[in-house]
Amino acid sequence: MIKHIKVFFQIFLLVSSIFAFSFLLRSGMESNSAIITSKDNTLGEMISLIWKWLMPDIPLVSAEPDTSSSYCPKTKTGDICSVFLTAECPSKCAVSCISTMTSGIHACSFGTCVDTRHGSCSIRTAKQTCDEKSGQWYDNVQGTIPQCMKGCCMLNGNPEFINEQECTLISQAAGIKKDFRREVTTQPACLVLRTSNVEGACLFEKKPFNDCIVSNEQTCKTKGGKFYSKVLCSNPSLNTRCLPQETTKCDKTENGEDAIYWFDSCGNKENIYDFNNKAKLRQEGKIVSASQSCQLPSPTDPSFKDKQKTCGNCAPILGSVCGKKTSTQTLVDSNMEYVCRDASCIDENGKKRVNGERWCRYQGAIGFDGQRSIDTPGSSHFLQSCQNGEIVSEVCGSNRNSICTASEVQTSNGGTFSSAQCLPNPSSLCLKMNPLKTEEDIGNCEKNVFCFVKHVDVDSKFKFDVCVPKYKPGFSRDDSVNENRCSMGTISCKYVKVKGLFKSKKVNEGCVEEEFTQQLNDLCMSLGDCGAQVNYLGDMSKSYKVVNAPELGNSYLSGISRYASERNYPGQFALSPTLKGYFESIGYPEDIGNAEVPEDETAGTLKSGSMIAGAVGTLLPMIAHTSIGAAALGPLAGSTSTFVQIGTVPIYNAAGEVIREGIIAAPSGTTLAPYGGALAGAAIGFALTSFLISWTGIGRGLPPAATYGLLALGTLGGGIAGFGALGGTIGTGGTFGAGGAGIGAGLGPAASVAAIGVAIIVVVIIIIVILKILGIGKAKTKDVTFTCKPWQPPLGGKNCAKCGSDGLPCTRSACESLGQTCELINEGTSEKGYGECVDVSPEDVASPVINARSIAPSPYTYELRDYGVHIKGNEECIAETYNIINLKFDTNEVAQCKMSNDRADTWENMEDVGTNLFVRNHTLPISIPNLESLGLPDFDPTAKIDIQLHLFCQDKNGNKNSRAFTVDFCVKQGPDTTPPKVVGREPSLEKIKYGATDKKVLIFTSEPADCKWDTTDGNYDGMKNEFDCANEIEDYSINGFVCNATLPTPNMENQYFVRCRDQPWHTGDSAVKRNDMTESYKFNLNKVSAPLKIDSIKPVSGIVIDAESEPATVKLEAMTSGGLDGSAQCFLNYKGTKDAFTETFSSKHSKLLTYLYSGKITLPIVCEDPIGNIAEGSTEFEIKIDATPPAVTRIYNKNGVLHVITEKKGSCSLSTNDAEACFFDYKNGTEMSGSSLEHTLPMPRGKVSYIKCKNKFGKVAGSCSAVIQEGVI
């Protein structure tokens, strides 16, 4: 009994997982899953995620309708109602295209098509297709129409889960009365209604022996036989020629299960094979039911093998099925052909799997290992199932587009039962979660079981988090789309090293360690088939490039090599569920890796201190000359209240000799005493020292103590010099020691004291100069770059034949991962059902031949040279700068090409020409540098530089060019007299959102330039506000060089004037060479006058919608106004998941919600227009399922008219046919007047009235709603 419970539990799990999965997908597909009122949050979340994945925001050409797409009713290849871009549609369509925005019913409206001849229904059928084939089309895409509602059709005790019309037709064909049970709404519920037909011998009396067949009583009577219930035809008492137990065959029991049956010599089915009761059964000649026959245990039961020999009651639910005998599995009667075979399977790991069990199989490691995603290129997930003793393998989509997830339950005997399914891989959803700006973002990523947060932490200034998929998708070889995904893993870090006095200071030190390469490769390989990885058979390919950091070491590489073997990960499986969108790029923090040269830690002190000190030092003497100042500074003047003159100041050389005498200006008035002079001198000394430290830059290389020491020394020197200069002597009236310096005691006259101070200052200067000469504070920067490239299979095709060697079907991705020249061929013609992986160019030993094809833009041309081209512009030597010249060339076979300006460079060190993919058409972008930007000083019309680029290509077999294809050109220096131009702006629209207070804007310039803006027009210098411009050559974008600024928008209409100045590298005297725009670029930003508003939402809040059945279908509609022009894109905003309306991008928005369940439903809606205006709204309504016919609440006769009152709206029909009584067909009765609550008809006299009512959806009462007999109800 326990075993039975266990088995039924397993079956329940199995079956429920089927429906659960179907449910998930269904919910996802029909795009309205977000509204399901499931109490199961996890389920709801999964559904929303699945939906999100399945319905990308991007306007997929073949996805949901949008304004730019059209239906093609029939394509030239015969497809029905495919969706194309409107512009492309006519060329692909055999007939006229129909805009997807066309309202009303049209040829490509999807609905349900009913085959009136056979009763079958086909959902999601285009109207035209249905009409052409003479079907009956209904405007209901889900098939939830009465004609297609399934129920249980009882066919002589055998239930079939079909619709009513099918039931009618099948019953008619079988000559039996239709018995259709609408109330049974699921297949399992239908199957349990199976009833055993009592069978027996149907005897046809004859002499000398009677004829006999086994049938049920009804059939027997139809055939004119005499029925003997539960008696076998071989029963001796029936006097037939039929001999018992002649042969055995597989047949079904009364419960529909497999069993071995004996058959008599007349071919009649007898009892289940039971060797131990063979004689008894012969003798009795009676039919014994399966439950009373011998019982075979589960194949996992130790007694199975013994009982298998004697019992034919297979019971497939327990894991045995009727099949042909084998060498090890046979009956005791060895001449019998069949046996209850053990239907379990032994999986690839030797584990026994019971019949009906499903599990996952992988081609290596899956998921992530804490550091990175580890599915290997070429690998797929497989769903395996045990079906009647046979393992059936099914690939979960190509390239891990689907992944296999499983769950296991413990069985009572200590084993496990696995249930598995293929789910769409939601990898893109993880990427869509980026950038991870807040803890909440990180939490959301971590919560998603299909994503993980990849922490990159190389150094204190180089760390960030990225949300990446656990089950990374695979890519197709040679597809340029791969580059987009992998390029998200390309990132730079600026390493800075500053020479110090004792040791160097370093920033982003980790970026030049292998750790940088490792962590970036971890990220790179987590994005998909990118970076250094092994394919599923363990072949390593390092598709990355790192500049200024070590390559990946052997230890790391061997670590990731182990992912190729499934054996390293026994028992692994992806735990069930979730999922979208990938076009958005990963948003790393904006300033990541942009390390600055480290600030001198004392820089703040130096800057502010020197400024203050300098000011003090300069001002003090001036202040002292004023009467107020003199009074204020009086205490500093000591006993001598006034000074007439300062006198001369000796100036010493480094050797202490007086070079000359200087005079301290003392124009008139009060002068400072020596103490005041000390103060002023100290201030000046401090200022001078700090200026020198800053100016030479040595401060950033010195420890703070050293910097402060120099400052103190400079200050001291200045102080002493100031003191001495104003006549102070040590030990006289002006005691310097009191000043706190405490040195110089015993020194002589004031001039000597001043000389000491100056000497100290000179020493400080000398120290600073020496430190500068030693290079202290000198910063070296390195741009460390990791380039993440699409993973490339090994060259050649020597391993192609290994595809499928792991016992799994050879998929296209597996084949292509084994070698560059491996191709899957004969997929459609191979007898295996999948293609063969072959090396398509095993004999190729020739390297690719390069041919130049075109050059752009005008006026550039090229001339063919020996093996290469020479590029020129208007003149032989190119004078134009900042243009990107695109030289297109092709190779006679697909090839990977690289370029270098050094012919001797190794292949590994060369730069890819655009891509590392093997392609036939290549583009070499050449950026023409400005010679002045390269450091050539002044304009020299004769100056020119010859540049040679060397191109090399290799084919998929690794045949490389030994001779370079040379691209040469010369660049000459030309005076740049052309002002820059503003060539573009963002936002391109002048209108900005309602109420905006500022707007971030971009402008694009034709060449590197500095730009300014103002609200009044004027020349460049007169403009007050600056743009932040990116002027490096690598900053060049397709739109030009970019500058950004945030413009305040105080008015409804705002106008700004922009001017730029080119050649930003010219500073100082050479700045005169720069050209300014002579006219301003006008940049307007106008706020819209009204916010975006949702004017209406239907269904309106508060209404109750009656639906016939669950799930119900409701059309959600919204109208918007305001904002840019009233048009917007609207979404259902369900728990942060945005589910776009099907028809939107205008002021009318609609979406068909086909999966609503009964209860109160709240639908939050958010709309956004192209300029960022957002409007929110919601509607709350209730869905009630009206699945029952209206009950009759009152009946009365008034003036000969029968009044029937029902509890809810509907209609009623009356029949007086006693023969059919309550079984009359509604439509055969007389329809009563009234479709609301009251229904009337003249009162039939002298007859019994049978009344049936139906609701507005046509749901009719199975029996009578009421019966009236001569006034009696």
Place this chain on the structure above:
Amino acid sequence: MIKRDKMKKKGQMTLWIILAVLFVTALLVFAYTGRKIKVDDQSISHPGSAIESCVEEGLEEITQKIMPQGGFVNPSNYILYKNVKVEYLCKNPGSYVPCIQQHPLFLEEMRATIEDNIKNKVDGCFRGLEIEYERRSTDVELGPQQVNLYWGKGKIYVNLTREMIMKKGEKSLTVLDFPVQVSHPLFNLGSVAIEIANQEARYCHFDTLGYSILSPEYMIKKQVMSDESVIYQIQDVKSKKELWIAVRSCVVPYTLGEEGE
């Protein structure tokens, strides 16, 4: 002499018995074939069983041809699998979205296909029989042929109406109807195919194992092709006959990139 007389009597008895048996047999044949047979001479054999077996053979031939090809003689929108053109029952050439039914009246289309294709075969059966009768010196006149095929669970019925008059000397035999009934799982397999197409169109998925558990009379195998088309091989477990269909639904593109169409 007495002995010889006795033997003669016995021989006569035997002869009479044989004649009686033949008479009864003729009566039974008349009773079985009913009003539509006009028996003028017992020496002309009835063509019913010959036509029946010939039509059965024709049905087998045509169903064998169409079953791997998705139920069609000349698939027009198909995918090649094991060198067989398997017709798409439900297809969306694009990505992410469920398939669109290509043959919403699949059973009817298959029925009409078989009916159309059996007509020539049936005519061939009559022509072959005509030659055979003429070889036995029996003249045959054939009227216009009408073939109606209908089917249901596990059965194909061919209603064949054609007047066939056979004459041999003064004797003639006329047959009008040739009902043929063949046990065949194609209707059932077609119904399963419709269910698969509906589930793919609704759920983007069809659970082969789950369906086989609930309906053990069918074994369904699934083969995913590299363009994500799926070949379903629906087998009637009892007869081992298989119907293949192709479906392409809710495809996540191979490259995760833009779709070509």
